[in-house]
Amino acid sequence: MSALRNRTAEPVPGFAEALERLRGEAAGSSGRALEQRNAAFERFQALGVPTPRVENWKYTNAASFANRPFALAPRGTVDPDLVIPHFAGGHKARRLILVNGRTVPQFSHLGGLPAGMTVRPLAQVLAETPELVDRTSVNDEPEHSFEALNRALVEDGAWISLEDGVALDEPLQVISILTEAESAFMAHPRHVIRLGRNAKLRLILTTVALGQAESLLNQVETVEIADGADLTIDRTLEQGQGRSAITRSRFVLGSRSRLQQTTASIGGSLIRHEMEARLRGTHSEAILNGLMMPQGTEHVDTLIRMHHEMPDCQSDQFYKTVADDRGRAVFAGKIFVHKDAQRTNSYQKNDSLLLSDDAEIDAKPELEIYADDVKCSHGATCGDLDPASLFYLRSRGMDEALARSMLTFAFTGEVLERIADESVDHIVRRMILSRLPGGERLAELG
Amino acid sequence: MATALETVREYTGGEYKYGFVTDIEADIAPKGLSEDVIRLISAKKQDPDWLTEMRLAAYKRWQTMTEPTWQKVDYEPIDYQAISYYAAPKIKERPKSLDEIDPEIRRTYEKLGIPIKEQEILAGVAVDYVFDSVSVATTFRKKLHELGIIFCSISEAIQDHPELVRKYLGSVVPAGDNFFAALNAAVFTDGSFVYIPKGVRCPMELSTYFRINEKGTGQFERTLIIADEGSYVSYLEGCTAPQRDENQLHAAVVELIALDDAEIKYSTVQNWYPGDSEGKGGIYNFVTKRGACRGKNSKISWTQVETGSAITWKYPSCILQGDNSVGEFYSVAVTNNRQQADTGTKMIHIGKNTRSRIVAKGISAGTSDSTYRGLVKVLKSAEGARNYTQCDSMLIGDKCGAHTVPYIEVRNRSAKCEHEATTSKISDDQLFYCRQRGISEEDAVALIVNGFCREVMDELPMEFAVEARKLLAISLEHSVG
Amino acid sequence: MLEIKDLQATIEGQDKQILNGLSLTVRPGEVHAIMGPNGSGKSTLAYVLSGRDGYEVTGGSATLDGEDLLELEPEERAAAGLFLAMQYPVEIPGVSNMYFLRQAMNSIRKARGEEEISAGAFMKLVKERAALLGVGGELLKRDVNRGFSGGEKKRNEILQMAMLQPRICILDETDSGLDIDALRTVADGVNAMRSPDRGFLIITHYQRLLDYIVPDHVHVLAKGRIQTSGDRSLALELEEKGYGGVLGAEFAEVAA
C-alpha cells in the first residue's frame, strides 16, 4: 500500500469538494449509497492518482491529465441539431442520450422495447432500488484509482438490462455528449449492462465533445453477458483539445457467449480505454478491435486484460495505431490463461504506423500463461508507410501527401471493416478522412 | 494408454551431475557487509586507491537502494548479512605455471570435464578458471600475448593494466544501475578481463569457467571485455556449483565494449545448481550483462543457454550507439521443477541504421515459471533502425507457466520493428510421429525441444553446442511421464 | 503375421464406435489393399494399430507375430517392425530430416539389442535409398517435412520406410497428392521392398496405385468393418460401380 502510494500523486482538493457537493445534494442517495461514496472516496485517496511509476500507467501520466481542479459537470443542455449528426444505427435504433454524464430522457427515444428489456437512467434505478448499488460493482474494493473515484462521484449513467432470451433487433445507441463550458468540469457516469441467457444486443456507444472546454470524463462500465448471450458494441470517441476521457470497461462472459467490440478512439488530449474481459464459461468468445489515431499532441492509450478462466474459449485483440504530429499511442494488451483454461485459442495483434518523427508509439503485448494445451500468439509491428506502395501510387500520378493519406486510410481499413453497424462505419470513415491531409479528395473511398 | 504428457513425474535431486564439493582449505571473509569488509576485500585484492574509493561509493549507493520487485519470481528474502563476500582457496601465491596448481582444484575441473590443460579436449579454447572468488588459472596466455591480446583475471588486469580497467570499468554498467550491480561494484572479487587490440581477430575462443564451491558465500564476479577497432572475439562462460540445501547468491556484472568495426560474440551456458525437486537450495542468479556498441559498424551478439539456477534474473543488453551497429540476443531458457527464470534483453537504438535481432525460446516444465522480458527502444536519433523479435514458449505439463512481457518504444518514424510471440505445448502429433519411428518418448521430447531451440543453438560455438544440447536433454529428463 | 480379430475402437471420450469388429489377417509376403469411403475408419485402423493416443480399444485384438500389439507403446511397436506411412506426415521444425532418420534407426536398433549404425554407413545407405526414391540431398538436410510439398512428404515417408526395413508396412493414402511420375517412383520403392517375410497394408482410394503395386487381396472397409474382400478385380469393380454399386444402396454416400 505505502509502496504504491509513493508511486502515485496526492489527489487535488477539487475531488473532495465535489464529494462534499454531492453529499449536500444527497438527493436520491440512501444512507447506504452515501456510505459507499465515502468508502470509495477514502479508497481513492489512499490509492492516489497514478503516475508513470505505476506499471499500468507507465506511458500515460494520469496525474498530469486528471489530477486537476475539475468541478462537477454543470447541468448543461444541448442544441438537438448538434446531436443529430451523431445518430447512428438507422432510423429504428433506440437512443439514450447523456449530457455531461447525466441522462436526458426528453432527448432519448426508447419506445417499443421488447418485453424483458429495460433501458433507464441509472440514477432512477438506484433511487428506487438502492440495494442495486451493490449489484453495480463487481469487486468491493477497487484497486483502481479512477474506478474508486467513479464510485465516489457517480451521478448517473445507463442501466441496460435484457432478460433471458430477449433480443433487440435494432441497435441501441447511447450517446454521451460533453458540452462547452467556461470552466473545467468532470463527469463520472457508470453504465450497467446485463444480458441474460441467450439475450442479444447491438450497442452503439458514441462519445462526443461539442465545442471548447476542459473536461474529464471518467466512465466505468460493467457488462455481464450470460450463457449463450451475444453482445456487439461499436464504440467511437471523438473530442477536442483539453478533453480527457478515461473509460474502464469490465466484461464478464458466460458459457457459449460472445462479445465483439470495435472501438475508434479518434481524438482528445487523452483517451484512455481500459478493458478487462473475463471468460468465465466454456466455449465463449471475446473479440476486441480498435483503431487509435492521435494527432497534434493527443495521447491515446489502450489497456486490455483478457482473462481466459475456463477451457475452450477464444479471444482476439486486433488494434491498429496511426500516430502523427506529436501524437502518442500506447497499446498494452495482455492475455492471461488461467490454470484450467485448456484448449484456449487467443490472439493479439497491434500494428502501428508512425507518420511523424515527433510521434511516439509504445506497445506492451503481454502473455501470462498457466495452461499447457493452448495456442496463444501476439504480434506487433511498427513502422512508416511502405515505400514501395508509396512509390507505386506516386508513379500513378498522385502527389505524395495524397498518396500517404490514401495508404494511411487503407491501413485503418482492416479494423474499420470489423465495425458491425454500417452507419457507424460511415461516421468513423468520415472522422478519419477529416484528419488526413487531402482527405476530402479521398471521400469517395469512404 | 495415458496421454503422453499426462503425468509429470517428479525430478529426483541426484540428477545434477556437478553437485560435488571440493575439499580445499579456504580463506573466507567473516559474514556480512560493512565498510570494513569492503576495505578488507580491497586490501586482499591489493586494490589501487581509486578502486577502493569506487567500491565504497558503490556500497553507499547500494545502501540507499532496494531490491527490484518487478520481476516475476518469488523467493525468500536474501539476508545480505549472512553471506560471506570473499572466499578463496588457500594458495600462497598464484601459481606461475599451470603445473603448480593445487591438485584438488585440478581434480575439480577434471571432474567437471574441463581439465586445466592446454591441449586436446579444449584445443582452440583458452580458459580462465574462477574458483569461488578468485581466478585460479588461465590457459594459453603466452600464445595470446604474442598477438597483443590480454586475457587474464580482472584482479591481474587491475594490477597490470590499470589505465584500461579504469577507463572502461563501470562505463557500461555504472554502480548505480541497479541494486545487484551496485552490490557487485562494492564487493566484486574476480572475473575475467579481455582486451583485443586494433585489427586483431582472436584466433581461439576465450572462456571463463565459474565454480562456486564454498558454502555460505556468494559469487560476485566482474567481467570486462574490450574489443578495439576492427577486432573480433568470441567468448564463452560456463558455470556450476555444488548441490546444497542453502540458496547461494551469484550477482555478476559483465561489461562489453565494441569500438568501430569490432565484434564481440558472448555465449553463456549457465548450469548453476537449480535446487532439488522441492525447490530446496539452488543458486540465485542476479546478473547484469550489458554491451555497448560504441563504434560504427560494431556488433555485439549474446547467446545464452540457461538451464540452471533456482532463480535467473538477467537481461543481456545492447546499447547501439555507433551508426550501423548491430545487437543480437539469442536465448534458450529451460526451467523444470521449481525453477524460476525471468530473462530477456534490452536493445537501445541510438545510432543511425542500427539493427537488432532477438530470438528467445522458453521451455517450462514441472512446476516452474519462465518469463521473457524485453525492451526494444528506438530513440529519435535512430534513423532507419530495425528490430526483429521472435519469442516462443513451450509448455510441458499443465503445472508450469510461460510468460512474455515485451516493451516496444518507438520514437523514429523511419524505424521498423516487428515482434512476434507464440506459446504452445509440445505437440502430441509430433511426439507420436517420432515414437512411431521408434524413438522413445523422452528422446522424442529432447529431439523436439532441440529442434524448437535450433536457431539459438546454431549460434553457439561448435565446441559447446554439443554440450548445450545434452544439457537441454538432461534438464528435461523426467519432465514427461 | 498381422492378426486383427474383431477389433472395436472409439474416439477417447466419445461413445461412437469407429471400428466395429474388424478382422483381417496379413501373412508374410502378402500385400493387402484397403479401400473404403471417406470417414469409414481406415486411418483410425492405422492409428489404433500403431498406438496413437486418443483412441480407446473397446474389444478385439491385434497381434504381430503372436505378440499383443495393443499392449505396447508406439515406439515398441515400431521396434517390433510396424511402420505407418501417414496420411498427413507431421512437421518437426529445427530437426533435420537426416538427423531424425538416424535417431529413429538407432533407437530401433538399440531396442532390438543391435549396434548403432556408424555415421559413415548411415550416410551411404541414406544417400543410396534416397536416390532410388527421388528424394534430393537438399530435402535430407531440411527440417523433417517442413515446407515439403504434399508429394515430397509422401516420398519422405517411403524413404523412412526403406531405411527402417519394417516387417509390416501400413501405407495410409500414400498415393494421394503424388504426380504420375512420383506415383511410379513410390510404387517401385514399395515393390522393391516386397519380400516373402514382409507384409503390406495399403490404404488407398484409387485403383490406379494397384496397377503398380499389385495386391494379393482387396478389402472394402465401411462402417468400421470389412464389408467384402476379393482379389484385384474387386478394385476395378469398385472403380466402375462405386461403393453403392458393390455394397448395396445403403452404402452409397455413406459417411461411415
Ligand SMILES: Nc1ncnc2c1ncn2[C@@H]1O[C@H](COP(=O)(O)OP(=O)(O)OP(=O)(O)O)[C@@H](O)[C@H]1O
Ligand atoms: N479425433 C477425432 N475426433 C472425432 N472424430 C474423429 C476423430 N478422428 C476420427 N474421427 C471420425 O472417425 C471417423 C473415421 O475417420 P478416419 O479418419 O478413420 O476415416 P478414413 O476412412 O481414414 O477417411 P478418409 O478416406 O477421408 O481418410 C470419421 O467419421 C471421423 O470424423
Ligand SMILES: [Mg+2]
Ligand atoms: Mg484417412
